[in-house]
Amino acid sequence: MFLSPGLLxxxxxxxxxxxxxxxxxxxxxxxxxxxxxxxxxNFQRLFRFPWRDQFFAALSHNIIVFIxxxxxxTSLGILIAYxxxxxxxxxxxxxxxxxxxxIFSLVIVGYMWQVMLNSYFGPINKILTDIGLESWAxxxxxxxxxxxxxxxxxxxxxxxGFPAIIFLAGLNAISSDFIEAAQIDGAKExxxxxxILFPLLAPSMTIITxxxxxxxxxxxxxxxxxxxxxGSPAGATDTLALMFYRLSFGSADSVSNDIxxxxxxGVIIFIIVGVGAAVGSNLMRKREVEL
Amino acid sequence: MINKILTGTFFKGxxxxxAIMVLLPVFFLLNSSLRETGSFSANPIELARDPQWSNFSxxxxxxxxxxxxxxxxxxTLGSLVFILIFALGAGFILGRYDFKGNSFIxxxxxxxxxxxxxxxxxxxxxxxxxxxxxxxxxxxxLVYASGALPAAIFIMAGFFRSLPADIDSAARIDGAxxxxxxxxxxxxxxxPGMAIVAIYSxxxxxxxxxxxxxxxxxxxxxxxxxxxxxxxxxYSSQWGVLFAGLTIAALPLIILYLLxxxxxxxxxxxxxxxx
Numbered sequence: 001m002f003l004s005p006g007l008l009x010x011x012x013x014x015x016x017x018x019x020x021x022x023x024x025x026x027x028x029x030x031x032x033x034x035x036x037x038x039x040x041x042n043f044q045r046l047f048r049f050p051w052r053d054q055f056f057a058a059l060s061h062n063i064i065v066f067i068x069x070x071x072x073x074t075s076l077g078i079l080i081a082y083x084x085x086x087x088x089x090x091x092x093x094x095x096x097x098x099x100x101x102x103i104f105s106l107v108i109v110g111y112m113w114q115v116m117l118n119s120y121f122g123p124i125n126k127i128l129t130d131i132g133l134e135s136w137a138x139x140x141x142x143x144x145x146x147x148x149x150x151x152x153x154x155x156x157x158x159x160x161g162f163p164a165i166i167f168l169a170g171l172n173a174i175s176s177d178f179i180e181a182a183q184i185d186g187a188k189e190x191x192x193x194x195x196i197l198f199p200l201l202a203p204s205m206t207i208i209t210x211x212x213x214x215x216x217x218x219x220x221x222x223x224x225x226x227x228x229x230x231g232s233p234a235g236a237t238d239t240l241a242l243m244f245y246r247l248s249f250g251s252a253d254s255v256s257n258d259i260x261x262x263x264x265x266g267v268i269i270f271i272i273v274g275v276g277a278a279v280g281s282n283l284m285r286k287r288e289v290e291l
Numbered sequence: 292m293i294n295k296i297l298t299g300t301f302f303k304g305x306x307x308x309x310a311i312m313v314l315l316p317v318f319f320l321l322n323s324s325l326r327e328t329g330s331f332s333a334n335p336i337e338l339a340r341d342p343q344w345s346n347f348s349x350x351x352x353x354x355x356x357x358x359x360x361x362x363x364x365x366x367t368l369g370s371l372v373f374i375l376i377f378a379l380g381a382g383f384i385l386g387r388y389d390f391k392g393n394s395f396i397x398x399x400x401x402x403x404x405x406x407x408x409x410x411x412x413x414x415x416x417x418x419x420x421x422x423x424x425x426x427x428x429x430x431x432x433l434v435y436a437s438g439a440l441p442a443a444i445f446i447m448a449g450f451f452r453s454l455p456a457d458i459d460s461a462a463r464i465d466g467a468x469x470x471x472x473x474x475x476x477x478x479x480x481x482x483p484g485m486a487i488v489a490i491y492s493x494x495x496x497x498x499x500x501x502x503x504x505x506x507x508x509x510x511x512x513x514x515x516x517x518x519x520x521x522x523x524x525x526y527s528s529q530w531g532v533l534f535a536g537l538t539i540a541a542l543p544l545i546i547l548y549l550l551x552x553x554x555x556x557x558x559x560x561x562x563x564x565x566x
Contacts, residue, residue, distance in 0.1 A: 001380075002380035002381065002383055002384045002469075002473070003380060003381050003384040003385070003396070005376075005377045005380065005381075006377035006378060006380060006381035006440050006444055007381065007396065007399065007400075009373070009377060009433060009436050009437045009440055010399075010400065010403045010437050010440050010441060012433075012437070013415065013433055013434050013436070013437030013438075014403050014406055014408070014411060014437045014438065014441075015399075015402070015403060015406070016414075016418070017411035017412075017413075017414035017415040017418060018406045018410070018411045018414075020414040020418075021410060021411060021413055021414050024413065024414060032416075032417060032420070079305055080305060080306070080309055082302070083302040083303070083305040083306045083309075084306065086299075086302050087302070087303070087306065094306045094309075094310060095552075095556070096548075096549070096552040097309070097310045097313050097314065098306075098309060098310075098313065099552070099555070099556050099559075100313055100314075100317070100545075100548065101313055102559060103494060103498075103544050103545070103548045103555060103559070104498075104541060104544070105497070105498035105499075105500070105516050105540070105541070105544075106498065106500060107498075107500050107516040107519050107520065107540075108320075108516075108519070108537050108540055108541045111519065111523050111533075111537055112316060112319075112320050112537060113316070115530065115533070115534075116316060116319065121331055121332055121335050121530075122335060123319065123335040123336045126334075126335045126336060127336070157312070157313075157316070161313075162559075162560070165556055165560055166560060169560070189298060214407065218407055218409050218410075220409060220501060221500050221501060224500075224501075224504075225500065225520070241409060244409075244410070248412070248413045248416075249416075249505065259413065262413060263413060266410045266413060269407070269410055270407060270410050273407050274405070274407075277405070
């Protein structure tokens, strides 16, 4: 009686829909109407014109975003976490500031940066012009070459506080005995970090990697808010989740949806995220033990 | 010695630069909300010396903004009620009793946590349509509750398990029913857990953009984050008003965060730190 309302809610609104999407992929669809059994036809269509090119372009963006976030955001997160960890006074203030962007809605973050990066009236280009870097000023979000890196930067602004706080918690959980023992043995700060603190951060690293992986392959909100459902400009910010959304619910330039192909894509994202997260966390757990 | 001072300065420098990077855009947002729209083309960065409070009244007078805010409030609080009550009940049973099927239920809840919610939207959309819950606040509330419940149940079960078992036996000897035990004795003791669950669930729901985009269609039912996209299109050339709108949407959480930053940080990292 205490247990069932919660479990029932999860069953009806999470588990059953997640299972049904697997079945959707094997049926023929017209609009939101299910028709006959389709076998693997939807999957085959996904890998033919015109979806094929879109799929691989979107997938490559997801992969680039994952790698970029892992490299830049995670290392900055560790750097900030360690700086906070070393700080004796004022830690609370800097911690609060570091985490502040994480509470912002991505809609607000997206629009705020969109205006700041505006090519003509935006403050970023204005600052660049004022300090003599006029040639650097450009339509950051409006051209294919810079749109995706700029989105990664905005994502960084919003998210970096999260890994920073996770790593800080990881550092604080490390017993000071290890550090004192190493210091008595004459280890320098850099050595203490490399040889003791960093390896002991492995559990936090696992969590961040898995969360980043899931986040990167389901990346939707920020690209949608800034580039719309078609990944403007010219598909430069398209992602698998955006493509899934277009196929499921239609989009500005092709109103009709294609639930069959959409579900097939959904199943593929599902497998990437599920398998990736499971394999990743297992591998890293093993590595943790070795360290 | 000099080396030590240099490294100390370096790490402090990291924090100061980071703080500037965070605070400057936020300050730009707040400051710009008080500037006159016409002044932006001359200079995008300028202190609002003569605060234009009329930007805010214009946002408010737009008529839709207060409705969007009200909708977001209804949806967030509505979801919270479901999440807190259901997680309290389920956490109580899972954390306090050892019974057959306990680990099976744990496994079920865990898979609920691992399912990428975004991908379930397509079947959910059709299911909600069939249940006549599409384009309703209740439908969205139930979907949010379902999404947040697995983690909420885990957190609550952990808090219940940490309470000594003697409490239960003492209450039962005194003749308390299970419901009284939970409501009168245990629930007050797991209040810190409820606070974490509340923040963990409420912030992402308030901020969410994706599910309202898919499940709500009528303009008068939209949430504030969805409403902002309409607003952004409508006022894209009136920067003062635009920033005032963004500020109104952002300010409630900023203020709450400044008051309760410890609880926010704990709550929003709750899923990740314990692992």
